[in-house]
Amino acid sequence: MTDITGTTGTSLDLGPQTEVLARLVAGVTDEQLADPTPCPKYEVRHLLGHLAGLAAAFRDAARKDLGATTDTSPDSALPDLAPGWREELPEVLAELAEAWRDPAAWTGMTRAGGVDLPGEIAALVVTDELVVHGWDLARATGQPYSPDPAALRACHDFLAAAVDDPGRGEIFGPVVPIEPEASLLDRAVGLSGRDPRWTRMP
Numbered sequence: 001m002t003d004i005t006g007t008t009g010t011s012l013d014l015g016p017q018t019e020v021l022a023r024l025v026a027g028v029t030d031e032q033l034a035d036p037t038p039c040p041k042y043e044v045r046h047l048l049g050h051l052a053g054l055a056a057a058f059r060d061a062a063r064k065d066l067g068a069t070t071d072t073s074p075d076s077a078l079p080d081l082a083p084g085w086r087e088e089l090p091e092v093l094a095e096l097a098e099a100w101r102d103p104a105a106w107t108g109m110t111r112a113g114g115v116d117l118p119g120e121i122a123a124l125v126v127t128d129e130l131v132v133h134g135w136d137l138a139r140a141t142g143q144p145y146s147p148d149p150a151a152l153r154a155c156h157d158f159l160a161a162a163v164d165d166p167g168r169g170e171i172f173g174p175v176v177p178i179e180p181e182a183s184l185l186d187r188a189v190g191l192s193g194r195d196p197r198w199t200r201m202p
Helices: 015-026 044-063 085-099 119-141 149-161 184-191
Strands: 109-112 115-118
Touching (some): 015 119, 119 184
Antiparallel strands (some): 109 115
């Protein structure tokens, strides 16, 4: 199991990565909402809707507040934006980070996407989601992207550990081979089944 605790014994703070995402969200223009993204079948609006849904789900998973947000599969419907998303998405991202600062979030069992899983595994999953979908959003909207280094390392190690998992095909696409000397971000993106060379330009 990947260890994402720091040397002080405290759990990874998701705040720096959610702040990176909030800045990316603020940089999205209305004209870009229908643009394609590296996620198959997702336009920018769908990616933003997915981020809002996963942030709420993993916030509640951290709180062990199980219900509609944690029980719904992300594949149940194509996500889309709700009115007021520009204000609400940064808020729920901040709530997500705060919820995972509680040590109790990392212990016991919880649920997300309709799947029961240990709290520490849920933390790994949401870290991966935040880092990889941050890259998706940055690429789709032409914004620079520098993920939080601690979150990026945790994401990479989580994805690397899942390379030989028989169930990986249900979650990730086939690994895209990346040069060993490539950046850690490019290697993580390749492990997630995305091509780091993806561009929004035809």
